[in-house]
Amino acid sequence: MEKQGGQQAQENGTNIMHSLLRNPRLRVVSVEALVLLEIALLWFIAALGSFRRRSSSRCIRTLVWAIYTLIFLIFTYTIGFMQSSSVKNDLYPVWAVSFFAVLGCTNSITAFELDDNKQWMKLYIQLILYYMYVSVIFLHLSDAFLATSVTLLFTVTIYKNYMRIHACVLASESWYSSKLLADYMKHEADANESRYDPVSLAGYNYLVCWTGARIRSEPPCYRKQFIATENVITIEQIWHCDDRLMKSAAGARLKDVCLSFALFHLLRRRFFGFSCSESGLQKTHDFIFRGLLATEEEYDRAFRVIQVELSFLYDFFFTKYAVMYYRERMTFYLTIVSVTLTPLVILAVTHAHGIYHSSSNLTTVENKNADIVITVLNLASLALLDMLQLILYWLSDWGKVSLTCRYVSQLQRQNNKYMERMLAFLCEVRLVSSWQDKIGQYSLLESFQGNPYTRRLKSFTRWSNILYLQDQEKMGISMGLLLNNRKAGISTNVDAEVKKAIVQSLKASNGQLSNGLSSLVRNGLVEPFSWACRQETQTHTILIWHIATCYCEIAPPELSGSVEQVDVLIHHDVAMKLSRYCAYLVVFVPELLPNHQWDSKAIFDEVEKEASEFLRSVKTSKGKYQVMKNLGELEETIFVKGAKLGKQLENVRDYSARWKVIADFWSEMILFVAPSDNVRGHIERLTHGGEFITQLWALLTHAGIVEQNKGKQNV
Template structure:
């Protein structure tokens, strides 16, 4: 019995050992299989099998992202949103073109596991052509993309040839009818995009607005008749009468205009009308004084809220023309091709749905249905956006053939408002902020700045860290800007005064107030460059804000002006530092002055006047320390002019400003800041303003447009129409 127990024990041990060996072998086999799964050859097999299937679905995904996210870029200037749309915009074109190349090369069709049917591969190719046409919501990411319309035209021809080549390779294609229909649909979509880019190209955009050649009255014939009468000794004279002016209104009448409120639907109509008149601003078009009078009359009658609302709509139309398919779609031809494209897509869907799919892999059928459903749904969304857009509202309103056009306009606008496609706003309604003192106090680690500078990300990180936002929706900023420009427009009785106001950058305001401190006036004189004045006033405004004497009994208006001075001060510094390309026309050596001023400020904050660091202090303490420095002698006499720092020059200016009475100080400073803002707005290149429409819009662009509407600019060069000359013969 003992032997039997020992034997069973040995057998059990042997079985356990065998089981352990078996498990070890299985583990080793699993490891080998796992290693083999990542073998380059295995990976290549997987890629060959799934590359086309994945790329067509990814291409559809990017179309969905763009149609829903692209409109948001005109309402926000956030770097993350812009970066996301930029990546989707570039990758959408790349992935679609890549997928067409895969199909034309026959990759993905020769797999052993799940071979792709050639008929389906040929049917997928037109969808990629459709994707290359892009959604209606974006054709160009920036203005420069419009200039590349010839490249897109060439791309259209190349991709069309590639799709046709794929189709001809499978000439016995059972799906040839829906394939041909989708090819035509893709061709229409791609052609729409190319035409939109062509029309938005600034050269073509300007050419489309050029008036017909006008030689004027026949001068040679008139003078010939005059000379012949003179030679015949017939008494003759020429009488000149000016062309009658329409809609004229003198300045006294403009002063007495009552502010009227307009309905929301009228805001869209007026915005479209002014867009048609003033869209030439972005290409330096010239305007007549009749157009100036009409615009001035309208905006003199508006309150600030309605005026900005009309300009929002006007700039929104401008954005649509420059960055979307609007220019190519809105019109009889555009509507016709859009309907044809939709019919082709729906018919292709129906034909495939009714087709017998024997021999097709189930996953490939699912991918095909996904592409078809995606095409139908995206096209439906595009139609809904098209029907309930601002463009449809104004076109229905301007239609004289439709008896019920007004009722239809109201219905369309009501539905559009309910659906909230464009939300309730058309721009970001915020102004970016940058404080020089905070910039110098909130230092990053030096190695981060060094690394970011080497890879070109320093500006990006600076904007993320130092940039702040303040809303202009509920405060008095727009009202103060509007009223001050309106007051100046009333004084601009003729083009000469209008150009003086247009060229003022603080000196006009100070001369009007008869400022008793010549040092203050000198800070904005013509001898001082604009960027120097801006930086001086920025630092001085911060110092006055935190250190100047306050009046607790001051009125609400003065408090608003004090806050607005800070908002405009930090906004203008943000433009100077973070938007140098936009501000290049007025920038000068502003960036050098900014970095030198920052260097001196950081040096002062590290040690202070008494050797105590100020880096952990904020606001009033820091500003008090700066103003505590004795500035009897001008810094340039002590330091020379090698350093362009303006830190203590600004301290001198702040001390002079603090000598003014509280209410008068902030009244003058607010008007100076509006003038500095309006000077930059009117001198920035027009395409700089247009570029910002795709980045959330900028307050300075609204100021530029408002100045044009008030007639404060040099765009109005046609002071009178043709003179009517009559030859009077005395018998």
């Protein structure tokens, strides 16, 4: 009897669930819940999409990825649910158009990773299929007024999605415009005007805008050449505008933004595989050394110019701002039409019919007030976000560049007071900062207290071998290389003293970069320390000097005199921040360093084991210092070499001079490892909050330094 009662209760529960699932009201509520979720996700990704370039937080990056993926999945499921459901509703087409608008509405992210841009053909096919799915839902519209208004809004929404796809095409296939720029710069390099001024930028014809320019090709090389028209705007033209606006402080900021935009085009050219023809020119060298970095007061400005340039680079590859820039009028008209149509659709929604079953016996259920409210809020949210994003575009650097180019072009014909006032207003509006002004930190001596990372790694590798890799050696796979369970230290600010030390080192090198040997020459200490710069790879050199720097950090201090103490603190701060940042690059971002990233990973894994063997049971800094001080010098391991170098540095009795030597070394080393052909790697790191080494990479590129001066490391 009890068994029969249990079965009956189970059957009753099943029947209740089936009846609820067949309930027309419950089905509509389910769709409404998905509509609200989709709109909420849209607002989240609109905010977080641009924020990810200002934060290296893994949590934010994971959240953006989850929302970016869920939006497509929810759209596909909901459209299929509405189309296949036996319950139809006049509000379904409105919700379907809203879902469709979500896919192309946000400007802050069009691609999560660089490879997503190559999937534009897949997105194009999806757009066609989605168009067909939504069109089928339109067949159930019974209200002519609603059908007309929703169809018009749907047409505008289709083009918005097309613009999103076009942004991906622009980011992955715009080699032609880069080719035009490469040919133009080659022509400029061949001309190589002898008269130029890197301060006033006279003679620097870097292109800012060439949309609609006339182009010709001439034998024998058939390079593309621009014919001078009002559509071609160069940095020299903008810098030499002598009107009231351009002479003001606001005009100076506009000039710097336009300079960043011109440099962004030069940097983008490298991504598409075109060479920097101007890199060998003295004119290019002087642009940085005698221009942007002419005085100490200009150092911060130089880094601001580079940061804005990298913002343009990020926006080009991961957002819709570039396609909005090139299609400004269409973007403006589409937004106005979309916002204008929204009240019309809302008015039609208030007269929508009820719910009905698609069967011979129609059962009509009137729409609830909640359905109308949710639909109105949905449409109003989309219109508000549309208008807000258009305003943000004009307040962004893209809008400032566009208006500045128009203003400069019109100055040749008339003085536009309205545009002058608008530009002056835009210069006063400052949005959030372009990038986080921080660098990652990692200390080998502080990272393995009790060595939990190595234990966890060994445990995972052992179980991985059992479950997945029965013959790991035969497959040629090392789980130790694939995994990175290490934890970085707290990121620190890149203060003015760090930037000043790096710039002074760059100017002292005059473009002939060194891996630290030149700093030893300047300090008169080549003989005792040069061996530590002549290592097999730059990873060896970085780790040896990092261990030595950590040794000096835990060694007993010897401060004397207030003036010396200030100098010591400055040199100590610069040395420790750059040392830990270079170690951070080896451990977490080895692809941006000269050596192959897997070589760097393998080397560091072995060095970590060496450190663990010597310091396994040591907990205090004083204990670590004693162990390292008592190490012999017979073994040729990196850790032993680092301890040896640390003891040699400790013998420099002048405490201030000791830290000056270390700070000067790291200021040179960070510059030496910055030049790279891995353009893709630098662009991909922009979505992780950016790296300071990327700023140095861009700065050196515009100084004509595109590769390491390999001959200098063995001086």
